[in-house]
Amino acid sequence: PEHGIRDSVASRGLGDVYKRQEIVEGVTKIRVPNGSISEKVPPKEPAFFNPKASLNRDFSIIAYSSFWKNFQYPKIFLDGLSGIGARSLRVANEIDGVDQVIANDVNPKALDLAKESSEINSLKNFEISENETCRFFSLHSRKNNRGSIVDIDPFGSPSKYIDCGVRATMHGGLLSVTATDLQVLHGLFNNAAKRRYYGVPIKTKFSNEIAIRLIIGCIYLISSRLDITIQPKFVDNDMHYYRVYLKILNKPEQEDRMGFIIYCRQCGMRKSVKNIVSECEFCKGKIEAAGPLWIDKIFDKDFVAKMKDEVKNITVNKKCDIILEKCYEESDLQSTYYTLDEIASRMKLAPLKLDSAIQKLRDSGFNASRTSLNPTGFRTNCQINDILKIFRG
Numbered sequence: 001p002e003h004g005i006r007d008s009v010a011s012r013g014l015g016d017v018y019k020r021q022e023i024v025e026g027v028t029k030i031r032v033p034n035g036s037i038s039e040k041v042p043p044k045e046p047a048f049f050n051p052k053a054s055l056n057r058d059f060s061i062i063a064y065s066s067f068w069k070n071f072q073y074p075k076i077f078l079d080g081l082s083g084i085g086a087r088s089l090r091v092a093n094e095i096d097g098v099d100q101v102i103a104n105d106v107n108p109k110a111l112d113l114a115k116e117s118s119e120i121n122s123l124k125n126f127e128i129s130e131n132e133t134c135r136f137f138s139l140h141s142r143k144n145n146r147g148s149i150v151d152i153d154p155f156g157s158p159s160k161y162i163d164c165g166v167r168a169t170m171h172g173g174l175l176s177v178t179a180t181d182l183q184v185l186h187g188l189f190n191n192a193a194k195r196r197y198y199g200v201p202i203k204t205k206f207s208n209e210i211a212i213r214l215i216i217g218c219i220y221l222i223s224s225r226l227d228i229t230i231q232p233k234f235v236d237n238d239m240h241y242y243r244v245y246l247k248i249l250n251k252p253e254q255e256d257r258m259g260f261i262i263y264c265r266q267c268g269m270r271k272s273v274k275n276i277v278s279e280c281e282f283c284k285g286k287i288e289a290a291g292p293l294w295i296d297k298i299f300d301k302d303f304v305a306k307m308k309d310e311v312k313n314i315t316v317n318k319k320c321d322i323i324l325e326k327c328y329e330e331s332d333l334q335s336t337y338y339t340l341d342e343i344a345s346r347m348k349l350a351p352l353k354l355d356s357a358i359q360k361l362r363d364s365g366f367n368a369s370r371t372s373l374n375p376t377g378f379r380t381n382c383q384i385n386d387i388l389k390i391f392r393g
Contacts, residue, residue: 020113022120025054026061026315028093030086031117047110048155049084056243057087058316059236060176062324063245064149065095065314066306067174067233071148077101078140078147078168080133080161081154085114085126091149092118092126094314102147104129104136137164146170156181158215159196162222171250174233177219178243185211185242202290204263205342206270208237208373209298213335216244216294217258227252232294233303234327237373244298260291261336268346268384272335282385299331329369333379338387340376347388354378357391364390 019034036042036049068075075098079088082103092101103114103126111128118126129136133152140146141164150169152158158165158177169175179185184192187201194200197218201210212235223230231247262277263270266285272295278287304327311321330337344351352360354370358378361368366382380387 023051025051025057025086026090026094028090029117029120030084030089031113031120032084032086033113047084047107047113049086052239053241055238055317055319056178056236056241057090058314058320059234059238059243059323060087060151061090061094061314062307062310062316062320063176063234064091064174066303066310067149067245068095068097069306069310073148073170073172074099075149076147077149077151078137079103079151079153080137080165080168081105081152082110082114082128083107083153084110085117085128087151087153089114089117089121089123089126092123093121098125101126102129102136102140103127104131104133106130106132133161134164137161137168141167146173148173150175152176153178154180157184157196159218162219163226166219166223166226166228166248169248171248173248174245175219175230175248176243176245177215178241179211179215180240180242182211182240182242185214199292200290202261202263202288204270204290205339206337206374206377208242209336210261210290210293212237212242212244212298212373213261213293213295214290215242216246216298217292219244219246220253220257220294223248224253229253231300232296232298233300234307235298257294257296258292259295260289261293261295262287262289264288268338268342270336270384282383295335297331298335299327301328301331304328304331323372326370326372330371330379333367333369334381337371337374337377337379338384339374340378343387343391346384347391349392351376352391360390360393361387366390 020031032049042050077091082088082105085103088101088103152161152165186207187203190200197214199214229249234245236243259274264280264285267283269282276289308324340351358368361380368380371377
């Protein structure tokens, strides 16, 4: 989105120690510290705002608007770590019929900016709360006081907020969770991964999918302990953000949806399994395993279709439409994807074009689609040995 920028000096108790600007994201005016726009890495002081995360926020607006379509209960949005309130402000301003938006943060300077922004957008459904995140969520964890959409968007790992975030989400509501601790989720610190996500990743070309499945797996395990079922609706992977959107149902989970992704570095075999094996079925190579993690679907096809319909009603980046098309295509396909480069390097040939690779697989009777998780990635129910044969043919 284009930024309409206007300088103004800090006011109302913020002191005149820094300047801020007014930008427009979606159709919402947001007051942000100058440094957020001018510096390469947005500073945390006086308040954090990352303009490059606008695509991530665009997807939130599309997902929330789609979720609340024909929703029978109060549309209440709880933002546990709101910062200057960019996402909350857009929810209050850009989605029809939202009853109440509460932006919570521990940083009073960030909340002052959020309040200013709410005033320049003339929002009547927006309020702020200055509280530690889990305290804020616990205040909203009683029946009839919960959010119908709850948002957890921390620096780093969300794991310490998941329990209280789940409790603050109403039955039939939506919980959205971000993780940005990529080094842990990509296999550099496996002890930290075990502590935070109850599972370990492995380093692969499809590490982002393993990361997303570890996050969902962690939320699944915590929710199961509370006799709550989760249903993934949509996932989003942009820059250093992993974000998952899950429906929350107050009933015990009947099915175990956890398992492992096994991978053979020697031949490239990968698949999701309930139990780890030690040897590759194709080349007898050594198996590496990521998990325990979520091995069921990560996209709800009907929900993604709703999001695709909703895009035309909202001011968002044109990329959203293209990405949602890929999500829709891949929603019913296997966990884990392949990349063109990875296959080309195994074949010692130049990579095929993506469309032609997918067509070859389909012509050979397999399912295949693009993936939203990698621009040169594809999903298929064809195993690596057959992929190589088909691509050589």
